[in-house]
Structure formats: C-alpha cells, structure tokens
Amino acid sequence: MIEPGCDVSVLLRERVLAAIADKTSLNIIGSSSKAFYGRPAQSEPLVVAGHRGIISYEPTELVMTARCGTRLADIEAVLADRGQMLAFEPPHFGPDATLGGTVATGLSGPRRPYTGAVRDVVLGVKLLNGHGEILKFGGEVMKNVAGFDVSRLMVGALGTLGVVLEISMKVLPRPEADTTLLFTMTPDAALVQMNRWAGQNWPLSAACFDGEVVRIRLSGAQTAIAAALQKLGGDVLPDDEATSFWADVREQRLAFFQGETSLWRLSLAPATTQPDLPGAWFIDWGGALHWLKTDQPAEAIFQTAHILGGHACRFRSPLGGEFQPLSTGLEKLHRNIKRAFDPHGIFNAGRLYEGW
C-alpha cells in the first residue's frame, strides 16, 4: 500500500536550527537501506522518512516531484500504473529504500549506460541547507539553465551539503517489450563485443558479464526486438528468469555478491580490459562498471583505478566504505563547497571523506 503524504519540513528545519545553536552534527537517515555505503556515520540521527509523499506527477510531462522520504517502491508502483519508470533502474538494497537516499548515494542500476543515471534525471530540488534555509533550485521543466546546477550537485553528495527535501525528476515510458540474450565468451572478447554492440543501433538496455557469459537486454517495440534477435543470435533467456536476473544484478543478490570479502566498485572506461588485480570480477554497464571481490589493500586498488583514468570505492566491507582519494586541487574545492552549503559542518560529517 502506498503511504499517505506528510510534510515535516518545518520540524526538520527546527532540528537543523537547533543543531546550529547547539553546535552538534546530524546524520541524515531515510530507511538506512544504504547505510553500509560510504564512510561510517558518527553523529545524531536526523530521520527524514516521515517527510514523504508524491507532490505532483504529470505523465504527459514525464515529470514527478516527491518528498525525500517517499518509498522508492511506492514511486515505482505509481509510475508503472501509467506505463512509466525511473529509467536509471535504482538499486533499493532494502524494502523501504527512499527517494532521498537514492539521490544522496547517486547509485544507478543496469540500465544506466543506455538511459542515464540518477543525476541525469534530476530536474530540481528543494534543499534545507546548513543555515536552516529552505531553498529551491532547478524546477519541473526539462531544460533550465538559470543559475548554477545545484540540484545535480546534491546527487551523490551523501547528504553532506544539506537535506534534500524534495526532488523533481524526469521519468520515461516503459519499453513495450524486453528480451535477454546469452552469449558464452572469454573476458577479452566479452568487453570488445559489448562495446561494439553499444556503438551500433541495437536497442540495448543492459549488458553484463559474469566471467563466462555475456547477458544483454534489448528493450523497445516487439518488431524492433524481433529484428535485432534475428541478426544478433545468442540464446534467449525466458522472460521470468530474465526479470529476476536483472533485479538480482541491481540488488546484488547474485551469488557473486555474497560473502564477507570486501566488494569494490571500479568505474572505468567501458572497453578497459580487466585490471591486473587478484580477486573475483563481475562486469556491468557494458564494461563501464567492474565489481571486484578482493582482500587487496585499498592503496593498490585506488592506484590501479587512477592509472586507468577512473575511480574506485570500497562498496561493501567489514572495514567500512572508502572513496577514491581526491587530488589536492579537487579536495580544496570540495572543502570550499561544503563550507558554502554547510558552514557549521552540521550534515553527515565524514560520510564522504575524513575530516569534513
């Protein structure tokens, strides 16, 4: 059942003003489904799950606005009713995952390389900043270049710049049909083949490689998929198995993702050959996202990702999360930006990087 809406922005603002006065810091929490992600929180919880509800949804505008505490599952159900979807296929990592947490972590699922990420669909936000001010940036229109793009800056900021109270985002129509194909390949051949396909006109909506088998998902009109099937070959995965497979990739329920070994996320140029690091690999995003299970030291992994022009993060681990170190110039900019939004250092201190 979809929960009724509720606006508690006044209360949240009071909590922030009190934190400013008391010089305390707050740790913003939705449902804690992604609490494992990022560096551990140290401060007082500020629960925002009560600030919930879809504020507006106009299918013919492809735009929805919802409060941060709205359950992702509720949003997806409302969109599905009108034949639409969140095209970035967000991972939930828990039954009560919220929209706010999705934006704060900036994580996107298998469809990301083909239809864009969370940051690509965010059109506007209402923000509670570190002065306790409620401010609006962006809007509900597709094209808007008035003022700096503060809305997209919030995506992936892990709540360090303020409480994102409301989010307006672009939604997309669900494809008429999906089909998943299987191809057995070597790792080198898989990376080349996935990228060749991506450079052609196939209606791709996902492509992953588990070390032995490439699975690609095609989405679009029935006739287009039929035409693609004829030319691509491969084995068709039955629809129900395909649906649960991609959900398991998105939610990290595959056997690969289980166990206590640290799970690393490496974001690289899509045709990058498998990096020279010992461990087990799973490749998503047509090659642009490498999952690595390894007990290698963090420095070695960060160094490898840096040399390859990408970045890494320790995604799930008993050691906690850790992000790729920033260059000196970038770190200074990050600290300046943090101060610009949260001069008293109230929000999510240390969640992204140590010291701020």
Place this chain on the structure above:
Amino acid sequence: MNHPEHPAEHIAHTVDKAEFLRQLSQFLEAGNILSAPEAMRPYDCDGMSAYQVLPWLVVLPDTIEQAQAVLRLCYQYGVPVVARGAGTGLSGGALPVANGLLLSLAKFTRILAIDPINRSACVQPGVRNLAVSEAAAPFGLYYAPDPSSQIACTLGGNVAENSGGVHCLKYGLTVHNLLALKLLTVEGELITLGGAGLDSAGYDLLAVVTGSEGLLGVIVEVTLKLLPLPETAATLLAVFADIEQAGEAVAAIIGAGLVPAGLEMMDNLAIRAAEAFVHAGYPVEAAALILCEMDGMVAQVTADLVRAQTILFANGATEVRHAQNEAERKRFWAGRKAAFPAIGRLSPDYYCMDGTIPRRRLAEVLRGIAGLSEKFGLAVANVFHAGDGNLHPLILYDANQPGDLARAEAFGSKILQLCVAAGGTITGEHGVGMEKINQMCVQFSSGELRQFHALKAAFDPRGLLNPGKAIPSLPRCAEFGALHVHHGHTPHPELDRF
C-alpha cells in the same frame, strides 16, 4: 540597447595597463595580445549584439600553460577575466567588462582523440560543435547536442552554457553528454573533473561547471560522449487549424510512451515567415504545425511512426505528411531551422526569448503572449521546442523607431515573468548572461541567490571570473524588485532599497 550594468557587480582595480602588458609579454608573443581599440573591436560583443563593450585587453593564448600564466597574472593584480569561445552566445555571456581581460580560447582548435571503442572524443575548447560529429562519422558515431549555431559555436562555450538543440528530448543537453573536463581555476590551477568512466569520486562538479557561464573556471579540454549514428531518421509534418490542439497532440505523443528525437512546433506567423524564406512547402494557412522526428533502428522507427501518426490525427491534425525521402525530410527541417533568419526578413529587428514552461501550460502562456503583443503593439512569432517545453517567442521591432526597442525589452521581460509564473524558467538553453540578469531576481529568492554566490565564492572568492553575469547581486535585485511590485508584494522585501 544599454546593457544593464550594476555598480555592485563592478570589480575595481587601478592596474597600470602598460605594466600589465609588459608582464603578459614575458610569456606571450605580440601576436597573442590585442590592445589597440580597432584590433579589439571584433570582441566587443557576442551573439547578443545589442550589448557592446570594448575590453581592457584581449589575449589569445596558444597553450594551456599560457592560459594558466594569464590567469595567475590576473589573479595577482585583481583584473577581471571574461572567457570567450566563438562568441555565438545569445545572452551576452561573453560580453567583455570594460576594465577586464578578454581571454579568447579561439586558438584551442585541435581534436585530440577520437576513441571509437569507448565512444568518446577528447577536444580542445575551441573545436566547433559540428566538427566533432564530422570527425566521428567515419566510425559510425556522432555527438548528439546540436545547437542551431553548431556550424560555428565551440565546445568550450557549449559546456559553459549547457547548450541544447532540437534533439534534447531524447538525447539530453550538454550536461548529459560529457565525460570529463579540464578546468583552470581562477588561480591558474589545472584540475580534472569527471573521468574515463560514467561517474567520478566526490561531488558532481562536472554538472556544476556545465552551464556555469564562465563564472567558476576556464574550460581548456572537454571529453565528450559519442553515440552511434542512427540507422534511419524519419519525420512527420502535422498541420493544425488550432494551436491549442497542436499543444494537446504533443502531450498525447509523450503520454503514449513515444520519445521522439525531435518534436517542434511553429505558429502561423513563424510558418508564413519560414515559407516565404525557404519554400519548404509549409501550409501557410495553418494555425500551427508540428514536426515529429523518430530515429534509431529501422524496425523501431517504423513502429513509432505509425503510432505517432495515429495520435496526431486523433488530436485534430488536418493533415499529416510523411517525408518520403531524405531530400523531403531536410526540406521539412529547413523551414524550422531557418525560422530565426526568416523572421529577420519580416522585421528590421527581432528579439529572441528563451523561456521554458511545463507543456500543459502552453495554451495559457501563448494566450498571455498574444495579449501582451496587443498591449505593447509589437508582433510576435512563436517557435517552440515542444517536446521539452522550451519556447522561443520572437518579438518583432524596429530599432530605428524611437521607443520600439524599450518596448520590445519590456515585452520580453513580461514574457519571462509569465514563464516563471507558469512554473517554468527564464532560460531553457540560451543562458542568463547579461541579458536576463534582472529576471533572475524574479525566479530566485534572496536566500537562493546568496547560496549561488557562496558556491561561486568556493571557486572564485574574489569574483574575478565573468563579473556581473548569470547571478545578480542582491543590491541589483532590491532595485529591480522595487520597480516590479506584484499584487502589492515586493520581491526581496528584506533587502535595503537603493
């Protein structure tokens, strides 16, 4: 037209020009520096040619190291810097400041790499938009954002303005098609934003810098995403006797789950002007026409066209033409693409607006514009990126008629306020620049503007980069607000009045 300068946005300095030139000549050849007024004249405006300011100096470095040295020197002396690409911008974003240095990136014209398997291109900021697609074409790839100035406009400017084009609905703006930037900070430090992958560590500074109109840094290298060239593209031209029906047809197409590559609308005056200019075969009696383009795989395009045609007829189209060949498809688009110069033939001058509105408010906003047109006594033609709600009303006026220009500006300002009131924005793709600096005071509150200024200061604490553009000062808004009391409410009531 006097550009709306404000004393609160002026960065004062008392640097001796001869001494500054001597310092520049330490690392730049004489040919890279312009200081004579006649030599600097070509730089006194951008595509918003109604505003003109002669810069203090113009420099055209050849290398990133030289550009770094220029910025370090300006930072040391407190001299404002305005970066400039091809100067095709329509909002005065590259308008010089009288005591500032104009930093032209015109010599950065190399395509550094095309990476076909990773589908990316690495280019210098002075590379023209269309040149990227031309260089990528042999690999079956192209760069999707296609602003109408794409023959001339350059990638550095595209990033600074977050340029759009007619294919935004399906393929997004510049911000959706970037992988990485190299940026020089105001202090001349070279930093890389983004990376080879689809995301990067830390804040999404790639998004913040895109569309920041030269206020946060100087872009010296751009890595772009390339897409496969569509197997086919097909275009429908639908004729409507009623403009509101045309608006409903657009909503119905989107609501049915179609995402056209382009979805454009023109009103009767725009249709007639375009037809007289390029003879595209447009129906000159129509109240509105819609161009709907589908691209991609042949089988997908065929399926989409059938659905689109059915929807267009169901929503009152009196005729739907399907371009039978590439020549006819190009002819359909020729009228739309020539709409601005076509209006230019009807009227000595025109003023192009750039508001975006939620599509469902289209009929109401068009009625509002028609009412204003009558009130101000100036004709207006409407060209509309209907798919994404971006409206380009073109106000016809004659700068030689006393008072016409001021009326056109006042009319334009009212249109932008209509867009904001309808839940939209004052600029969809042309940028704020100098042109819409006052309207920013209508769209944003003082708190929001203060937050913008704080973000600006995180990059540029002394405010040397492109001062007076894009984000208005609070004193400016206090004065502008005092002149625009709405229903008895003064915007920015907490500010001192000047």
